Amino acid sequence: MAARLSGHEVSDLCLGKPPLRSLSVTDTVADALSALKRIGDSYVTVWNCHHSFVRHNNNCCNRTCTCTCTCTCIGKVCMVDIICFLSKPDNLSSPASAFHSPISLLLPRHPTLVRHLPPNASLLEVIDVMHEGVQNVVIPIPNRSGSRKSVLEYGESHTMHKNDATYCWLTQEDVIRYLLNSIGVFSPIPSNPINTLGVIDTQNLLVVCYDDPASSVLDLLAVSLFHQSSVAVVDQQGKFVGEISPFTVNSCDEALVPAMATLSAGELMAYIDCGGPPEDLVQVVKERLEEQSLGAALELLGDETGLSSWSSFTSSSSSDEDFCIGKNGKVGGYSARVVRRSEAIVCYPKSSLVAVIIQALAHRVSYVWVVEDDGTLCGIVTFDGILKVFREHLKSIC
Numbered sequence: 001m002a003a004r005l006s007g008h009e010v011s012d013l014c015l016g017k018p019p020l021r022s023l024s025v026t027d028t029v030a031d032a033l034s035a036l037k038r039i040g041d042s043y044v045t046v047w048n049c050h051h052s053f054v055r056h057n058n059n060c061c062n063r064t065c066t067c068t069c070t071c072t073c074i075g076k077v078c079m080v081d082i083i084c085f086l087s088k089p090d091n092l093s094s095p096a097s098a099f100h101s102p103i104s105l106l107l108p109r110h111p112t113l114v115r116h117l118p119p120n121a122s123l124l125e126v127i128d129v130m131h132e133g134v135q136n137v138v139i140p141i142p143n144r145s146g147s148r149k150s151v152l153e154y155g156e157s158h159t160m161h162k163n164d165a166t167y168c169w170l171t172q173e174d175v176i177r178y179l180l181n182s183i184g185v186f187s188p189i190p191s192n193p194i195n196t197l198g199v200i201d202t203q204n205l206l207v208v209c210y211d212d213p214a215s216s217v218l219d220l221l222a223v224s225l226f227h228q229s230s231v232a233v234v235d236q237q238g239k240f241v242g243e244i245s246p247f248t249v250n251s252c253d254e255a256l257v258p259a260m261a262t263l264s265a266g267e268l269m270a271y272i273d274c275g276g277p278p279e280d281l282v283q284v285v286k287e288r289l290e291e292q293s294l295g296a297a298l299e300l301l302g303d304e305t306g307l308s309s310w311s312s313f314t315s316s317s318s319s320d321e322d323f324c325i326g327k328n329g330k331v332g333g334y335s336a337r338v339v340r341r342s343e344a345i346v347c348y349p350k351s352s353l354v355a356v357i358i359q360a361l362a363h364r365v366s367y368v369w370v371v372e373d374d375g376t377l378c379g380i381v382t383f384d385g386i387l388k389v390f391r392e393h394l395k396s397i398c
Contacts, residue, residue, distance in 0.1 A: 005182050006124040006394045010117060010170065013126075013178050014139050017168035020045045023103060025074060029085065030099040032077045032106065033254065042250050043078040045169075046103060047071055073114050073138045073167065075107040079253060080246045082106065084222050086257045087215070092297050095257075108226055114138060114169075126175060127391045130384075135228065136169045172228065172383040177361055179390055183354060186393050190354035197353060197389055200370050200379035206231045207377070210241055214260050214268040217244050228366040229382055230344075233265050240369060240377040242269050243344040247365055258297045262288035273343075346371050349378065353389070356381050 025048045035044045049071040091098035115134040183190050206220045220231045230245040259271050262285050271277045346369045347356050356368050370379040
C-alpha cells in the first residue's frame with residue numbers, strides 16, 4: 001500500500017487545480033499590485049519567458065504561427081511582498097517612485113523555492129524536492145480544448161506559455177491534504193503525540209513583544225513568508241498573545257504600510273484582526289505619520305475612511321493554495337480581497353499529529369503554534385516538519 005502511494009503520479013494531485021496567473025520578470029511593482037487587485041487571487045506568479053514566432057504567411061495571426069518558447073516560473077509575488085517592500089524607509093518616503101521599481105526586487109533570492117516537474121513524476125519525487133526546500137512544484141496542464149477556448153475560460157490575466165501550454169502548481173498543503181486521505185498507511189504515527197515525533201520546532205521561532213514597534217516585524221514577516229510560518233506576539237512573561245501572520249497580512253493592500261511604520265506590534269494586531277481598522281487607530285496612524293515627516297505615505301491610506309484595505313469577513317475559502325483566496329470586493333471605492341478574521345491556531349505538546357494536521361488544514365494555514373497549559377509559547381509545528389515525518393516513513397517501508 002505504501003509503495004503504491006509513493007508511486008502515485010503528480011498528475012493525480014493536479015485534478016481541478018486552476019492555471020497559474022502570470023506576470024513577466026520585466027514588469028514593475030505597480031503591475032504586480034494591479035494584477036493582485038484585478039484578479040482577486042492571493043498571489044501572482046512571475047515568469048522568465050523567451051518567445052519567438054515564425055509567421056507562415058502575411059495573413060496569419062499568432063494562433064496559427066509557430067511559437068518557440070522557453071518559459072520558466074521563477075517565483076511568486078503576493079501582497080505581503082509588496083507591503084514589506086513599500087515599508088522600507090526609502091520607499092516609505094517616496095511611494096510613487098517605489099511603485100516603478102522592477103518586480104524582481106520583490107522576489108526572494110532563493111531560486112530553489114520553485115521547481116518544474118513533469119506530470120508523470122511520482123508523489124515521492126515531489127516530497128523529496130519539498131524536503132530540499134522547494135515550496136511550489138510547477139506542473140504543466142495538458143491543453144485539450146484549443147488556445148481560444150482556454151483564454152476565454154481562464155481570463156485575460158491568465159498567460160499562455162509554450163504552444164498554448166498552461167501550468168498549475170502544488171504546495172505542501174496539497175501534498176499533506178492528499179496524504180491525509182491515506183493516513184492509515186502511516187499508522188501508528190498519526191496518533192502519536194507531537195512531542196514524541198520531533199516535529200515541534202523550538203529553535204526557529206519568530207517572536208516579538210506586544211509593545212515592540214510594528215516596524216520590527218517587517219524582517220520577521222518576510223522570513224515567516226519564506227518558511228511558511230508566522231510571527232508570534234508574546235507578553236513580558238513569554239505568554240502567547242497572538243500573531244502577525246502573513247496569511248492575514250496578505251488579505252490587506254498597500255494601505256497597511258503606514259500602520260506598519262507607526263504602530264506597535266500589539267496595535268497592529270488590532271488593526272488587521274478586527275475585520276477592519278478601528279477609526280481611532282487610523283487617526284493615530286495619520287498623526288504619527290505627520291510627526292515623523294512621512295506625509296508622503298498618507299497617499300497609501302487611500303480614502304478618508306482609511307478602510308481601503310478591507311472587505312467584510314467571509315468563512316468561505318478555496319482549497320487551492322497556501323494563502324486563502326478571496327473574491328473581489330469594493331470598499332471605499334477600492335478593489336479589495338476578502339479579509340479572513342484570524343485567531344492564532346494553537347495546540348499542546350501532547351496533541352496527536354493527525355489532530356494538528358486537521359487543525360491546520362481546516363484553518364487554511366501551514367503551521368500550528370504549540371503552547372504549554374499556562375499559555376507559554378514553546379514551539380511551532382509546520383507542514384515542512386510534518387512532511388519530513390511522512391517522508392522518513394515512506395522511505396523506510398518502500
